[in-house]
Amino acid sequence: MAAQRKSTRQRLVQAALQLFAAQGVTETTTKQIAELADVNEVTLFRHFGSKHGLLLAVIEEAEVFTQLGEALGQRADDLHSLPQALQVYAEGHLQAIEQIPEFVRSLVGEAGHYPTENRQAIGRGLSQIHRYTAQYLATVLSHNQMNASEDTALLMPLSAATLASLMNALLLGYAVIEFTTEFHELWPDREAFIADLVSLFLGAATGRAGAIAPTGRLAQFVPSQTGSRGEILDLPAPLVREILQTARKSGSQDYALAYVLFGAGLSPAEMARMQRSHSISDDQQHLLHVVQGATRQVPLNQWIMGHRYGSYTKNPLTQWLRSRKDDQPALFINEAGRSMSEVEIRLRWQTITAEIIAPSGHPPLIEQAQQTWCVEMLMRGISLESLSILTGSAPEQLQPYVRRAQEKAALEQAIRLDQRSSIKSDASS
Structure with missing residues (x-):
């Protein structure tokens, strides 16, 4: 029934x-x-x-825009040209709206007559489209910057989220014009509008202020709300613990995803390409086989920032894999049962950390998990050469992490000296 x-x-x-x-x-x-x-x-x-x-x-x-979002997520990893990525998105967005022209006309023209809950639902739908767009743009922009040289790396005066809002507003506005008017003469055709749109956003994306956060293998991470280029923003232990506990409450896959981020230091792009067979564990170790970029193996740590998360054979990742009933080979899967894309992994992180505030005053970004792992490994005593092998990054790329680990070690030493002085003072009094 x-x-x-x-x-x-x-x-x-x-x-x-x-x-x-x-x-x-x-x-x-x-x-x-x-x-x-x-x-x-x-x-x-x-x-x-x-x-x-x-x-x-x-x-x-309705699945029109959900399908568009999933398609974006699957394509973002393969689009390393910013002009191509913007064009693909604009074309896909307008084609999705074109499937339901009368529905769009009605939504726009009659919205004032709808009950409040209907208008709220329209707002939620637009917000979902916005989230997919923002992560799509952030992923493609980070790939673009990772592949560029230091001198030609793109700098953005606007965040990916702001660009997504502006782009979706312009696309929806154009669709309304196209569906409700004749002979408007604003553009000769849709192709001309998209060409102008891409040119406009390329101009915004190559501005001079601020920097978009790269998301490739240990690319230096500079979120728009922080300071100078190359700054490392690893997360404090209590915050890492809070993120992992929040992920645990969110579900077994979210818990496994957060565990891999903090326990192996992988990037979202690397995680999106991982298969079940890439997780290798026994009583002595748990290894992840990374196939993006330089093929290598990375240990999945039991201990993360002073807390133990199971054992090599029984931890959040192995528990997630054992709970699955599907035949999908991917390590992480979306609601449709397909391989989770980098964009979708970023969206999951965004959902998990939405109510958590980092020292910067904003929710933590996914790149900070990778940074935290690198700094922690150096704090534990791993050599720069060994970390270079594990990450697939050149030693010179890791120098900011070495500096940050030295800063943390100096702070810990100073705190221990202060505590020792306090103990001596109490004993003598």
């Missing part, structure tokens, strides 16, 4: 979307929707209460 109810609900949602897209919300009747879904009108009202209730379900459950 439950399966039948779900099937009926899905038929009604799909029928409504089809009719809304073809003739708009106002012109579509509940009788037409019920007939197309092959149910009676009473069933529609039992499930959704009214046409506006059904519209709310369509907004929240």
Whole structure:
């Protein structure tokens, strides 16, 4: 019975979307929707209460933009040219809207007549599109910067999130113009608009202020809210513990994902390409086989910032893998059961850490997990040469991490001396 109810609900949602897209919300009747879904009108009202209730379900459950977001996530890893990435996104966004032109017209033109919850649902849908876009742009921009030389690395005056907001607003505005007017003469055609859009954003992306955070193998990380280039922002132990505990409450895959970030120091791009077979463990060790860039093996630590997370054979990652019932070879998977892309990994991190504030005053960025691992390994006594082998990075690239580890060691020494002086003072008094 439950399966039948779900099937009926899905038929009604799909029928409504089809009719809304073809003739708009106002012109579509509940009788037409019920007939197309092959149910009676009473069933529609039992499930959704009214046409506006059904519209709310369509907004929240329609897969047009979800599919666009997933497609972006899968393509972002392979798009290393910024102009190409911007063009691909703009074309995909407009093509997605083009599938439902009448629905878009209705949403825009009739939104003032919708109940509050419907307008809120539209806002949530736009926010979801924004999150995918921001992570897509951040991923492609970081790849672009990682492949550029020091002199030609792109600097951004705006964050990827701000660029995503502006780009989506312009694309939606153009779509509304295209769908609601004739002979507007603003652009000769869609291709011309996209070309101008790409040129505009390339100009913004090559400005002179601020720096986008690279996300490649140990590329120096400079979030827009921090200071000078090359600054290392490793996270304090209590904050790392909080992130891991929050991830644990979020689910076994999120816990495994955070554990790999802090326990092996991998980048999101490296994690997106990992397979189940790349996790190798026995009683003596747990290794991860990294295939992106220089092929290498990295240890997955039991101990992270003073806390132990299971054993080599029983830890958050092995528990996640044992719990799975699917045949997907990827180490991490999305809700559709496909390999999780770098963009989607970043979105998961964003969700896990949304309520956590780092010393910078902002939620921690995913690159800070990799930085924390590098600094911790140096603090434990690993040599620069060994860390270079594990990370696949040249020793000179790791010098900022060496400096940061030295700073932390100096602080710890000073604190111990102060504590020792305090003990002596108490003993003599």
